[in-house]
Amino acid sequence: MGLSVSQTPTSDAARFLAEARDGVNRVFAARGPEIRRAHPGPVGDAIVYALESPGKRLRPALTLAVYREAGGRGDATELAAAVEVIHTYSLVHDDLPCMDDDDLRRGRPTVHRAFDVPTATEAGFRMVPLAAGFMWRGAAALGLAPAVAGDIARTLFAAAGAGGMIGGQVLDLEAAGHEPSLAQLVRLHGMKTGALLSASAEIGAVAAGAEAVTRSAARAFGADLGLAFQIVDDVLDAVESSDHLGKTAGKDAAQGKATYVALLGLDGARAEAERCLAGAMDRLRDAGLHSTLLANLARFVVERRA
Numbered sequence: 001m002g003l004s005v006s007q008t009p010t011s012d013a014a015r016f017l018a019e020a021r022d023g024v025n026r027v028f029a030a031r032g033p034e035i036r037r038a039h040p041g042p043v044g045d046a047i048v049y050a051l052e053s054p055g056k057r058l059r060p061a062l063t064l065a066v067y068r069e070a071g072g073r074g075d076a077t078e079l080a081a082a083v084e085v086i087h088t089y090s091l092v093h094d095d096l097p098c099m100d101d102d103d104l105r106r107g108r109p110t111v112h113r114a115f116d117v118p119t120a121t122e123a124g125f126r127m128v129p130l131a132a133g134f135m136w137r138g139a140a141a142l143g144l145a146p147a148v149a150g151d152i153a154r155t156l157f158a159a160a161g162a163g164g165m166i167g168g169q170v171l172d173l174e175a176a177g178h179e180p181s182l183a184q185l186v187r188l189h190g191m192k193t194g195a196l197l198s199a200s201a202e203i204g205a206v207a208a209g210a211e212a213v214t215r216s217a218a219r220a221f222g223a224d225l226g227l228a229f230q231i232v233d234d235v236l237d238a239v240e241s242s243d244h245l246g247k248t249a250g251k252d253a254a255q256g257k258a259t260y261v262a263l264l265g266l267d268g269a270r271a272e273a274e275r276c277l278a279g280a281m282d283r284l285r286d287a288g289l290h291s292t293l294l295a296n297l298a299r300f301v302v303e304r305r306a
Helices: 010-038 042-052 058-069 077-094 117-141 146-160 165-175 182-207 212-239 260-286 292-303
Strands: none
Touching: 010 042, 010 058, 010 077, 010 117, 010 292, 042 077, 042 117, 058 077, 058 182, 058 212, 058 292, 077 117, 077 146, 077 165, 077 182, 117 146, 146 165, 146 182, 165 182, 182 212, 182 260, 212 260, 212 292, 260 292
């Protein structure tokens, strides 16, 4: 029997997300003094400011969910926090004037507004090795062999590099003012957004010692979920207010950005998000991974309002 998606999953998913968010926030709070000692002055303050900004923590939650559903029994919170460090670094740099030039992120001034552009730029760069430290400590806490930790590191940093998040950002900048095809848009966001979500899920499977078929399914599930997430982001940017979103609404259209809404319209974009959700469910079903938690998290991504 295939994996079924509950019609009322949001409360369960929201509860799990809240637990994951609280755990990651505790890790960041505990590491704050250490970060400031390692990076004294404004850069350390900027790193802590960025990490402590309120957020959904979806990526580490996905790592934790897959870890649990794939049979993991330890505390993978610090390992999952490494994924969030990479995500947060990307937000710090995405918001810079040379990129999206945004003033608001997660309901607070962006890092370059709270500090300055050079400080935000350096803080972002320093968060990459910081993520590696979180990753190695998290792997050690789970008792993972060095080879497994290395596998996780390769998965995480490949997703963050030129073949993933950074490459997707380059494509995003190049696409501004143009009208890409759906295939081009899928490639762009598959790299910019989907790669890290895919890695988040795959890391959970690797840490749990899952078989190759489960690892592959988790990776593909995360990729489809990443596209659904981005499509919903595009829809929310078009229909919600800045106060509601905690970031500047309508900036995609104002900057001539390539979005699913611009290409497909609101109804078409929503339909595409549902198609991606169905694809994500198929990945789990085909691998025999029957997880109500993962199904509910996926539905939450599509139904969210912020």
